Amino acid sequence: MILENSFKTISIHKIPRNCFLGFFYIFILNLISMTRIFIGLLICLLFLNCDKKKEKTVIKNKPYIISYENKELKRHYDSLAVRPPSTKGFFYGESQLIIDQKGNLYFYQKRHIQILCSYGSENDTLPHFLNLQPKDIVKIPKKCLKDFLSENILSKEKKRHILIIGSQSDTIKDPYFLDFLKSNIIQTYYIRRTTQEEDTVLKYKNNSDYYYSDSIKWDRTKIKLPNK
Numbered sequence: 001m002i003l004e005n006s007f008k009t010i011s012i013h014k015i016p017r018n019c020f021l022g023f024f025y026i027f028i029l030n031l032i033s034m035t036r037i038f039i040g041l042l043i044c045l046l047f048l049n050c051d052k053k054k055e056k057t058v059i060k061n062k063p064y065i066i067s068y069e070n071k072e073l074k075r076h077y078d079s080l081a082v083r084p085p086s087t088k089g090f091f092y093g094e095s096q097l098i099i100d101q102k103g104n105l106y107f108y109q110k111r112h113i114q115i116l117c118s119y120g121s122e123n124d125t126l127p128h129f130l131n132l133q134p135k136d137i138v139k140i141p142k143k144c145l146k147d148f149l150s151e152n153i154l155s156k157e158k159k160r161h162i163l164i165i166g167s168q169s170d171t172i173k174d175p176y177f178l179d180f181l182k183s184n185i186i187q188t189y190y191i192r193r194t195t196q197e198e199d200t201v202l203k204y205k206n207n208s209d210y211y212y213s214d215s216i217k218w219d220r221t222k223i224k225l226p227n228k
Contacts, residue, residue, distance in 0.1 A: 066193060096166060103173070142174070165189055
């Protein structure tokens with residue numbers, strides 16, 4: 001009788017099968033919940049890393065503002081005991097790079113003329129008429145900018161390693177150009193706004209229109225036309 005009661009007591013403390021299934025179900029739910037929390041934290045970390053990368057990109061590709069840089073350059077020159085040669089009247093060189101408002105890059109060259117003495121260009125306030133033609137301007141693929149300029153400028157004698165850069169916008173944001181500028185491949189360059197002639201010829205080129213300079217109503221306050 002005592003033995004029988006002992007067995008009954010043991011059987012009372014047995015956990016039913018349904019309880020085991022319940023515990024297992026709760027465990028699975030907790031596991032799923034923890035997994036979701038882990039995935040959420042992982043996504044947050046990824047977003048934080050993306051934000052940091054964006055910040056680094058912004059710092060690396062700091063825009064070049066022509067008007068601001070010109071003021072800073074003038075302030076620097078004014079502080080020097082011996083001032084370098086003035087860039088006044090220096091609108092064109094042998095090699096020109098143009099940046100349009102969309103960030104597209106173009107290139108054209110003038111015939112190289114060796115100048116042995118000053119001919120008064122420093123007194124000019126207007127760019128001279130070049131007789132630039134649409135066929136003279138070539139579009140440069142952005143990814144090829146460094147190689148293109150190296151091939152067309154650095155292959156010449158060192159004193160001709162000069163690049164004139166004309167931008168249609170006061171602020172230059174194109175990352176390929178800014179990366180080129182930072183690389184210091186071409187150490188002598190001058191950045192200005194595009195001239196009336198460059199803007200006009202580039203417009204005709206992009207529209208594939210017939211260009212005849214004599215039919216253009218030039219603004220004589222912005223360009224020095226030849227005497228006829």
